[in-house]
Structures are given as C-alpha cells and as structure tokens.
Amino acid sequence: MIADGRVSLPRGFPAATVARAYFALQALAGGAWWVGVFTVPVVRTTTLGELDPVAVAVLDVPLFVVASALAAVLPLRAARWAAGTATAWTLAVTVLLATYATVTTLAGWGVVLMIAASVASVGAVFLLVLGRVPTEWLLVGPFAFRRARPGRSPLAHVAATAAQIVVFWGLFLVVLPVIIRALEERWRLVLPLPAAVDVVGIVVVVAASALGLWSAAAMTVEGDGTPLPSAMPNRLVVAGPYRFVRNPMALAGIAQGVGVGLLMSSWMVVVYALAGSLVWNYAIRPHEEADLVRAFGDEYRAYARAVRCWIPRLRPVGSGR
Known part of the structure; x- marks a missing residue:
C-alpha cells in the first residue's frame, strides 16, 4: 500500500509476520543447502569451490541457519537481534565469497545465491525493525524530487537532458553491464543462448532508445523541466508517448x-535489468506518483485514471500543448 509515497504491506500482512516467515524460510533453505553440500558433490563445488565445508559450516550454521531460525520464533526484541546477526553475516559472506570467486573463478553459483539472500535479508530486517522498507532513502542527491528552476530557457533544459542521457545511459547501459558480464565470465556462470539472440538485442535496444529519446523530448519541450528527478517538469506532460x-x-x-x-x-x-524494474516499480514509483499528486493534484489523478502505468493504450489520451 502507498501513503504519501511511503510503501507498506497490504492489509492482512503484518510486517513482522512477513519478516519472520522469510527468516523461517531462509533457515530451512540454509539447512537444506548444507545437507546438499555434505551429500551432493556438485552442490559443494558449484557453491563453495575448494573451500573447506567443515570450516565454513562452523560459522555459517550458527550465524546464518540458527540465527535465521531464532529470528522467526523469538519474541520481537530478541528476534530483531537475531535477524540483524543473520543479515550482517549474510552480507559479509556475500562480499567474501564474491572476492573468492573473482580471484579463483570458483563458487560462482554460491555468490548468486548469497546476493539473493542478502537482498531479501536486508528487506526482511527492515520489516522486522521498522515495520516497512525505507525506500525514501534512495531519493538522495540527483534522485531527490525537486522542480526545475522556473525561467530557464528551453535550450538549457535540452542541454541538461542531453547530459543526463549521456551520463545515465553510459553508466546503467554500458559500464555496469560490462562489469556484470565480466563477472559472469569470471565466475563461470555463462549460459548458452541461441545465436540470434544478439540480433534481437539490437532491435530491442534501438526501439527502446527511440522511445526513451521521444519521452525525454516530450518532457523537456512540454514540461518546462527535465527527466532528472532533481529538475522535474513544472507542467504535467500529456504529450508524445505520455x-x-x-x-x-x-x-x-x-x-x-x-x-x-x-x-x-x-x-x-537481463536479470539486472529486470531487478531494476522491480526497484523502480516498488521503491521509486510510489514516491514519484505521490510527488506528482502534490504538484498537480486532480489533474494528475485524472491522468492516472485514464492512462495505465505499464500497458499502453491503443488510443492516445489528451493532446500535446
């Protein structure tokens, strides 16, 4: 549920109950994984590499499996300490195992599992301690919502938008994917894909980039602002792809x-891109829409009722200014 940009769980799903259920599941999964480590050689080699499983288990079983189980069953105050212990250990193991995998090229699948456990554990510990996930912490610096300075020329907005595109596309679509791909190869996680998949990728990138540029142009020209959260449009944009x-x-x-x-x-x-979509949809979008309601009121509410978030209309609504 969303209230003034703050995200909480739907009614009937108390935060502490959800967090405890996750830690119970994590304890069961961790226990099952350790059984696999000691009984199935492929599980041991793909997730621990050449690390001594006994030496790792001495620390991991109490700090991950047992601490997660205690977080699920202890009274709330004690459960928070247990959850914090399990989460801190999970984060530490993720960093150490990623370092080991990068140096040795072993245990890559173990890193993937620990990254997933780290993300989920952090979310669960926030639910247990705060009763919600503080997604507003993501809205800092250039991601903090502010209107563009009134009176700037359209050319200034266009220049700022172009600079944003170069920086953000360069970072999120070039630098980070190159790093991820390099780690995928280093950790021996490359999976065979059909030969034509790169052609499909080119088509998707070109089409999506055209949509992104069209969107940026509409927002810059029609909105008296830029796509950057720290210089948002001063007018509601119902033009172009919007x-x-x-x-x-x-x-x-x-x-x-x-x-x-x-x-x-x-x-x-691909997983990185889809994970980013979840972060945007569940962590950023609620705050953005709350900000738009504060800025444009009923005008935005009417627009939101008429136009869906993800699925395009067959017929356009409104008209450009």
Whole structure:
C-alpha cells in the first residue's frame, strides 16, 4: 500500500509476520543447502569451490541457519537481534565469497545465491525493525524530487537532458553491464543462448532508445523541466508517448537493459535489468506518483485514471500543448 509515497504491506500482512516467515524460510533453505553440500558433490563445488565445508559450516550454521531460525520464533526484541546477526553475516559472506570467486573463478553459483539472500535479508530486517522498507532513502542527491528552476530557457533544459542521457545511459547501459558480464565470465556462470539472440538485442535496444529519446523530448519541450528527478517538469506532460502510457521512460529503460543483456548474451545483465524494474516499480514509483499528486493534484489523478502505468493504450489520451 502507498501513503504519501511511503510503501507498506497490504492489509492482512503484518510486517513482522512477513519478516519472520522469510527468516523461517531462509533457515530451512540454509539447512537444506548444507545437507546438499555434505551429500551432493556438485552442490559443494558449484557453491563453495575448494573451500573447506567443515570450516565454513562452523560459522555459517550458527550465524546464518540458527540465527535465521531464532529470528522467526523469538519474541520481537530478541528476534530483531537475531535477524540483524543473520543479515550482517549474510552480507559479509556475500562480499567474501564474491572476492573468492573473482580471484579463483570458483563458487560462482554460491555468490548468486548469497546476493539473493542478502537482498531479501536486508528487506526482511527492515520489516522486522521498522515495520516497512525505507525506500525514501534512495531519493538522495540527483534522485531527490525537486522542480526545475522556473525561467530557464528551453535550450538549457535540452542541454541538461542531453547530459543526463549521456551520463545515465553510459553508466546503467554500458559500464555496469560490462562489469556484470565480466563477472559472469569470471565466475563461470555463462549460459548458452541461441545465436540470434544478439540480433534481437539490437532491435530491442534501438526501439527502446527511440522511445526513451521521444519521452525525454516530450518532457523537456512540454514540461518546462527535465527527466532528472532533481529538475522535474513544472507542467504535467500529456504529450508524445505520455498519451499512451504513464511511464514511457521507465519502460524504455527496462527494455534497453534487457536488450543490452541479449546483445551481450548475458543472462545476468537481463536479470539486472529486470531487478531494476522491480526497484523502480516498488521503491521509486510510489514516491514519484505521490510527488506528482502534490504538484498537480486532480489533474494528475485524472491522468492516472485514464492512462495505465505499464500497458499502453491503443488510443492516445489528451493532446500535446
């Protein structure tokens, strides 16, 4: 549920109950994994490499498995300490195992599992301690919502938008995917993909980039602002692709990321793009929409009722200014 941009769980799903259920599941999964480590050689080699399983188990069983189980069953105050212990250990193991895998090229699948456990554990410990996930902590620096300074010329907005595109596309669609792909190869996690997948990737990247540029142009020209959260438009934009779907730039960015992953034949880059879509949809979008309601009131509410977030309309709504 969303209230003034703050994200909480739906009614009937108390935060502490959800967090405890996760830690119970994590304890069971951790116990099952250790059984696999000691009984199935392929599990041991793909997740621990050449590390001594006994030496690792001496620390991991009490700090991960047992601490997770205690977080699920102890009274709330004690459960928070147990959850914090399990989460801190999970993060530490993730960093250490990633370092080991990068140096030795072993235990890559163990790193993937620990990254997933780290993300989920951090979310669960926030639910247990705060009763929610503080997604507003992501809205800092250039990601903090502010209107563009009134009176700036359209040319200044265009220049700022162009600079944003170069920086953000360069970082999120070039630098990070290259790093992820390199780690995928180093950790021996490359999976065979059909030969034509790179062609599909090129088509997706080109189409999504065109949508992103069209969206940026509409926002810059029609909105007296830029796509950057720290210089948002001063007018509600119902023009260009915004007449068909509420968040064309987000849609374009996700598709670009998936296309880059396909182009690089990297399943990890595709997962990175899809994970980014979840972060945007559940952590950023609620705050953005709350800000738009504060800025434009009923005008935005009417627009949101008429135009869906992700699925484009067949017929455009409104008209450009």
